[in-house]
Structure formats: C-alpha cells, structure tokens
Amino acid sequence: MGKKVSSLGRTYLTLGFIFLYLPILILIIFSFNESKLVTVWGGFSTKWYGELLHDKQMLSAAWMSFKIAFLAASTAVVLGTMASIVMVRMGQFKGKAAFASMITAPLVMPEVITGLSLLLLFVAMAQTLGWPAGRGMLTIWIAHVTFCTAFVAVVVSSRLREMDASLEEAARDLGAPPWKVFFLVTLPIIAPALISGWLLAFTLSLDDLVIASFVSGPGSTTLPMVVYSSVRLGLSPKINALATIIVLLATTGVLTAWWLARRVETQSVELPTHHS
C-alpha cells in the first residue's frame, strides 16, 4: 500500500472529517455568542468564559475530576504494564485464560453494568469489612483504575509485542537480573506506549459520567456530573465555553504527546546505527 489517495477517496475522507469536526466547531463558535440562546447568533462576547471562571461548583468539580484522573491514570499505567508483561512475555500458566478475559471484557462492558456492580461491591464490603467507610474519591479512583487498566494493557501490550525481544535476551544472557532487564532495556523502549496509555487513561477517567455517578458519594461530584445536571436543564452557553476549553486542552495534549512519541520512536530506531 502507499499510493496517492484517489480523488474519490479524498472526497469521502473530507466528508467524514466534516461529520466528525463540524459539531465541535459549532460548539466552539457558539461559546462566543452574546445571546443566551445557543442556536441563534447575537454578537461576539466572551462573557460565558467569565461566568465559567466564577462558577465555584464547576471549578471544584473540575479539580476533583483532575485529581482522580491523575491518580487513576498513574495507577492504571503500573497495573496495565504488569498485565501486558504477563500476557505477552510469560508463557502459559494456570488461569491465564481467565486473566485475559478480565483484561478484554472491561473494554466493551456497558458502563451501567460496571457502575452498578462496583457500587454493590463497595456496599457489601462496607457492610462486612467496614471498608471503604463511605463513597467518594477513593471509590471513584478504584472504579476508574479498574477499567483504565484494561485500556492501558491493550496499548502497552501491542508495543511490547512489536519490540525486538532479542534486546532483552541479550541483556539476560549478559547476566542482568529480570528487574534490571525491565528497567534498563524494556521500559525505555515501551515508554512512548506508557505515555499514550497514561493519557488515554487520564482522558477516560476525566470523561466518565456513568460509573462515577454510581460509585460517588455526597461531596465527591466530578466535572461530568456537574455538566450532566446543567445540560439536563437545557442548553447553556457556559457549557459551550467549557467544551471549548476541553477541546483546546485535549488537542494540545494529544498533539504534544504524539510529537514526543514520534521523536522518541525515531531516536530508538536510530540508536543501533550509532553503535555499528
């Protein structure tokens, strides 16, 4: 493969991208609308951004979501990487099939089922073990780590599969203990995948409404929960302003990560030629 895109193909792709991006573009345009009516243009204004910055409830929910997403993504990267090593580098062991299904099933499990089942677990645990005492940041963190681990495992294991296993073998043959092989050889090579896995987990956690609604408690309202309850009351230009900020942050984040990953990748490809 690798031909020029035909004109028919180009037209189709363009239509596809219009479908994907036009709704987002419209959201952004109407965030600068003077009028409260979200679909009628009433002049340029940035007042909704000002209102957004003074919305204490929104800000504290955003901070809560950010903290949870940071912690959940970091934990999920550790667990997900361990899980991928088990899947890709270890041979057969008893219970591997069950392990594999616990990694793939969360990828597609409807959120209402995951949310309800985790809530019932937390309630049952609180009843019998007395822990977790209440529902809040801790329970949302656990729930998010659980489904994010599966996504990280998919990203990391595909990278682990592609990497040249002979590098690890060489290090082992030279007498390096397994942990040293991992931290000095494997980790630097799969690092771009860890970054993308972390970012994916962070976004998934930041974005989750359904599971968090089930497992949260009073005083632990996340950003999607505030957005949802405000959207239920009708369209609001303030949500458009928030959407614009999220789109801006996500685009910068993803493009930076993409650029970094590509740089690391080209470096690691160049590395062996330096030595030869």
Place this chain on the structure above:
Amino acid sequence: MSWGWRSVIGVPYIWLALFFLVPFVIVFKISFSEMAYAIPPYTDLVTWANEQFTLSLNLGNYAYLFTDDLYIRAYLSSIRIAAIATVICLLVAYPIAYVIARAEPATRNALLMLVILPSWTSFLIRIYAWVGILKNNGLINNFLMWLGIIDQPIAMLNTEFAVYVGIVYAYLPFMVLPLYTNLMKLDNSLLEAASDLGAAPWKVFMTVTLPLSKAGIIAGSMLVFIPAVGEFIIPDMLGGAETLMIGKVLWQEFFNNRDWPVASAVAIVMLLLLLLPITLFHRYQARELENEGAN
C-alpha cells in the same frame, strides 16, 4: 517461579478479580433478594434465626422482568437500535479505514490522528453538541427553513434517528481503528495477483479484501455493538421519552425507583444477552494480546 514474577502476575490479577469479577457475583446475589426500606435497600439472602440458616432465593425480580412488557421491549429495542447503528457505523467507517490504509505512510499517521482526536474530548459534550444541531429550533431546522425547503421544523431530537446519529458519531473511531489495523496487514501482492488474473476492482474487493478483513469487521462491530446496547448518555440526551433502551431503564430503576434488586436483575439479563458478543470480541482480542505477532 520467583517471588518477583509471582507479584507481577499477582497484583493485576488480584485487583481485576476483586474489582471486576467479584462484583458480578454480588450483582447476581442481590438480583435474588427483595427490595427493602433499609440501608442497604435489599434483604439478606441468608438469615440466621432460630438456630438455623435460611436461604431465601427470590425469583420475583426475574418474574417481574418478564411480566411487565416494558423490560422485554427495552431489551429488544436496545438490541435492534445497537445493531442498526453498528451496521451504519461499519458502512461509514470501512471506506475511511480503507482510504487511510492505502495512503502514503506520512499522511496515514496524520489522518489516523484526525480520526481519533475527537474521542479525546468529552463524550458527554460531543453528544450535547448534537442537541443544538437536531432540536426543533436547532441549526438544521433553522437552516432548512431559511432556505425555504420546509416551513415546519422536522422533529429530529428525541427520536430514534437522533440516537443513531449519536451512536455513529461517538463510536466511529472505535470502528475505524480495528478496521485500519486489519487492512494495514493485508498483503498487497494478493490484490495485485487477483487483478493481474483479470478480476475487476469490485470483484477483487468482494473476493479478497472483504473476506480478509473479517477479523477487523468483527472486532470493530463488537466494540460498537456491546457498549451501545447498554448505552445511557445517548438515549437519555438524544432519544427522549419515546426511545426505550435498557441502559436507561437500569439507570432509572436504580436512581429514580431506588430498586437495587430489580436493577441487578436487569443487569444480569443484559449480561447474559451480551455473553455471546463479548465472547466473540474476547476471542479476537486475546489473539491480538498474545504473543502471536512476535513469531
């Protein structure tokens, strides 16, 4: 096996078993209990009274699901809506994946990036965007009325149509990605051989490309179909009261009626219905996860 290896297996294993597998057992258990005005709001299955254990399995919740036709209709319409949306998604995504896979390597990465980028912004907000586009005094209706094509707004929001739009829009990248991965692996010499032997382009596509991309089609379809069956946000925001979907029913059973046992029974039946698609997806994904690529 050394202590270190054991913990590499053990830590993620125990975490996932405790927080993914065990919860289903508890949902299953609570689906047999009765709603009670207590904290937590359900009865115990096993009670210790008069020096004996009593195990009371209450099948009432399941019986209830089959007597009130709301639930059966909700299951059937969820499956129908998810299936139709998946087919539309596949038809939209296949050409996109095909064109990207055939592009030059440099453009390929950028194009793929553009497909994925929207899914990095909030799902909720992307669905919210369609409310403003589809509603009666929304952008499409305003535009068509301004053009003079219609003089009464077309009802699009709060219909099944809006739900299809929402699912296709939100899940499109999940369909494109596995199709792209699969089409990339396609051996180009097979296509050349077929056309050298005189096959017309559409025949090459139907007899070579399409059968060889079966794995991608299955993976992508399952990645859309399974979550779409239990989708809550899309039917809630775009579907209105008319569109019946089981994810929304479960949500209402739990949050509005506070009937945890019935919500659990709804979840268990949904899980049983999805067992086959999940197994299908797992078989494909496990092959992807395991060491096959290295050989």
